[in-house]
Amino acid sequence: MKEYRARGGYEALARFIKSSPEEIIRQITDAGLRGRGGAGFPTGKKWSFTRAAPEQPRYLILNGGEDEPGSKKDRVLMENLPHLIIEGVILAGYAIGAVKAYLYINANYQAATKNITDALADSKAAGHWGQNILGSNFSLDIELTPAPHNYVAGEDTAALEVIEGKKAWPRQKPPFPVTVGLFGKPTAVNNVETLANVAPILLRGPDGYRKFGTPDSPGTMIFSLNEDVNCPGVYELPFGTPLRYLIEHCGGGIKGGKKIKAIMPAAPSAAYLSPDKLDTPLEPNAMRAAGSGLGCGVVQLVGEGTCIVEEVLRMADFFTAESCGQCPACRMETNTLSMLMKKVQQGQGGQPILEQFGKVLAFNKGKGFCNLIAMPGPPIESALKLFPADFAAHLATGKCPAN
Amino acid sequence: MRVCLVCQNIDCKSRGSEQLMKEFQKRVAARGLTDVEVKPYMCFGACQEGPNIVLYPEKNWYAAVKVEDLDEITDHLAGGPHVQRLDTIDSALKELIYQLLDTGIL
Numbered sequence: 128m129k130e131y132r133a134r135g136g137y138e139a140l141a142r143f144i145k146s147s148p149e150e151i152i153r154q155i156t157d158a159g160l161r162g163r164g165g166a167g168f169p170t171g172k173k174w175s176f177t178r179a180a181p182e183q184p185r186y187l188i189l190n191g192g193e194d195e196p197g198s199k200k201d202r203v204l205m206e207n208l209p210h211l212i213i214e215g216v217i218l219a220g221y222a223i224g225a226v227k228a229y230l231y232i233n234a235n236y237q238a239a240t241k242n243i244t245d246a247l248a249d250s251k252a253a254g255h256w257g258q259n260i261l262g263s264n265f266s267l268d269i270e271l272t273p274a275p276h277n278y279v280a281g282e283d284t285a286a287l288e289v290i291e292g293k294k295a296w297p298r299q300k301p302p303f304p305v306t307v308g309l310f311g312k313p314t315a316v317n318n319v320e321t322l323a324n325v326a327p328i329l330l331r332g333p334d335g336y337r338k339f340g341t342p343d344s345p346g347t348m349i350f351s352l353n354e355d356v357n358c359p360g361v362y363e364l365p366f367g368t369p370l371r372y373l374i375e376h377c378g379g380g381i382k383g384g385k386k387i388k389a390i391m392p393a394a395p396s397a398a399y400l401s402p403d404k405l406d407t408p409l410e411p412n413a414m415r416a417a418g419s420g421l422g423c424g425v426v427q428l429v430g431e432g433t434c435i436v437e438e439v440l441r442m443a444d445f446f447t448a449e450s451c452g453q454c455p456a457c458r459m460e461t462n463t464l465s466m467l468m469k470k471v472q473q474g475q476g477g478q479p480i481l482e483q484f485g486k487v488l489a490f491n492k493g494k495g496f497c498n499l500i501a502m503p504g505p506p507i508e509s510a511l512k513l514f515p516a517d518f519a520a521h522l523a524t525g526k527c528p529a530n
Numbered sequence: 531m532r533v534c535l536v537c538q539n540i541d542c543k544s545r546g547s548e549q550l551m552k553e554f555q556k557r558v559a560a561r562g563l564t565d566v567e568v569k570p571y572m573c574f575g576a577c578q579e580g581p582n583i584v585l586y587p588e589k590n591w592y593a594a595v596k597v598e599d600l601d602e603i604t605d606h607l608a609g610g611p612h613v614q615r616l617d618t619i620d621s622a623l624k625e626l627i628y629q630l631l632d633t634g635i636l
Contacts, residue, residue, distance in 0.1 A: 452540065453540070455540055455541045455573060456575070456577075458539055458540065458572065458573060459572060459573035459574075462572045462573070463572070463630065463635070466635040467630075467635060470633060470634055470635060475634050476634055479629070480633040480634075482629075483629060483630055486626055486629070
C-alpha cells in the first residue's frame with residue numbers, strides 16, 4: 128500500500144469522496160471509458176443507469192471471473208496492482224451509491240485472491256472502505272466471492288447467480304442487471320480492467336485520459352498473447368495501435384519463424400483475419416470494419432502449416448463443452464456444429480456438409496439467454512471463407528493437409 | 531438399417547422423452563422389427579412441439595408424441611398408414627434437419 132500511495136494511490140478517492148457521485152460519473156463518461164470485459168459498453172452509462180434505478184439497495188460487482196481461454200490481464204492486474212482495483216471498486220461503489228461490493232474472482236487465481244485479500248485488509252485499516260469512508264457519509268462493505276472457472280461463469284448475470292448461491296447459469300436479459308441484478312436489486316457488474324482505469328481517469332481528468340487512444344476508444348487496453356508467439360504476456364497499448372506492433376514488437380513474432388496464416392483478434396469467438404489485415408488498428412470499430420472484433424483482447428495466431436479444420440473443431444468442441452445446457456437452442460447448435468465439424472475432419476459428408484454450418488447458425492440466431500450461442504459462428508464461418516482448401520482436403524482425404 | 535430418432539434435449543426430456551424412447555424400443559422389439567433401431571438424438575430444434583420422433587432414412591417426422599401414440603407409429607414402421615395428425619412440423623425446419631441427417635450425423 129505504501130508503494131501504491133507513493134504513486135498517487137487513493138488520492139482520487141480522497142479527492143472525489145468530497146465531490147458528488149454525479150461528478151465521478153460525468154468524468155468517467157467524458158473520458159469515454161468502455162467496459163473491458165469484451166462487450167465494450169460505456170461505463171459511465173452503466174453507472175448512471177444503475178444509479179437512476181429506483182430500487183434500493185444497489186450493488187457493485189467486480190467481475191474477475193476471467194474465463195476466456197488465454198486471457199490473463201485481470202489476473203495480472205489483481206496480482207500486481209490490488210490497491211488500484213480496490214480503489215476503483217470503492218469509487219465505482221460511491222458513484223452508483225452501492226451498499227456493498229462483491230469481488231467475484233476466479234477460484235483458480237490463488238495469488239490474485241491472496242493479494243486482493245491482503246490489500247483489502249490494509250485499505251480497510253486505512254479507512255478506505257467500511258463505515259463512513261474517510262469521514263464521509265458514504266459506507267461500503269466489500270466481500271470476496273470465488274468464481275467458478277467454467278466459461279459462462281464469467282458472464283455478468285451468471286456472476287449474479289453464483290453470488291446468490293446458485294449455479295453459474297446466465298439469466299435471460301432483459302431485465303438487465305442495472306435495474307434487476309443481484310437479489311433483484313440494481314447492480315453494476317464491471318470487469319477488473321475497467322475498474323483499474325477509474326482512479327487514473329479521475330486523477331488526470333478526461334482530457335488526460337484522452338491523450339491516449341482514439342476519439343471513439345480513448346485510453347489503453349491490455350492484450351493477452353499466448354504460447355503461439357515468442358514472448359507471451361500481457362501488453363498494455365493505446366487503442367489504435369496497429370495489430371502488427373502487438374504481434375511483432377511486443378510478442379516477438381510468431382513462434383518458430385513461421386508465416387502467419389490467420390489472426391484471431393478476440394479468441395475464442397471472433398472471426399479470423401488474414402495476414403493482410405496486420406495493419407488494422409487495435410480498436411473495436413476498426414476491427415469490426417476488418418470483419419472481426421476486439422473482445423477482451425486475447426490475440427491468437429495460426430501459423431502456416433496448421434490446419435484450420437483442426438483449429439475450428441477444437442473451438443466448436445470448446446463451446447459444446449462450455450454451453451451451460453439450460454437453453455435448448457444452444458445445446459442444439461453447439462452439439463450439431465461439433466458433430467458436423469468432426470465429420471468434416473474425418474472426411475465424411477462431402478461438400479454439402481459445408482453448407483450446413485451456416486444453416487444451423489442462422490436457425491439459432493438470436494436464441495438463448497446469453498451470448499455463447501453467437502460465439503461459435505464467427506470462427507467457423509470465417510475459416511470456411513478464408514481457407515476453403517483446408518476443408519476440401521479434409522473432405523477429400525479424411526486427413527489433415529498440414530500433417 | 532432404419533433409425534427412429536427420439537429427441538433428448540432438456541425441454542423434451544422434461545416432457546418425458548426418455549420414457550417415451552424406452553416405451554418405443556419395447557414396442558418395436560415386440561413387433562419384431564429387427565431392421566429398426568430406436569435411438570436418442572440431441573435435438574431437432576422443435577422443442578416447443580416436442581418430444582419429436584424422426585424416422586430416417588424415410589424422413590417422417592412425428593411431433594408432440596405421447597406414449598399413447600406409439601402403437602400407431604409402430605404400425606407405420608411395420609407398413610401401416612402414415613400418422614397424419616402427428617405430422618405438424620413446418621417444411622422449412624424439416625428440410626434443415628433432413629439435410630443435417632443426410633450428412634451422416636445420426
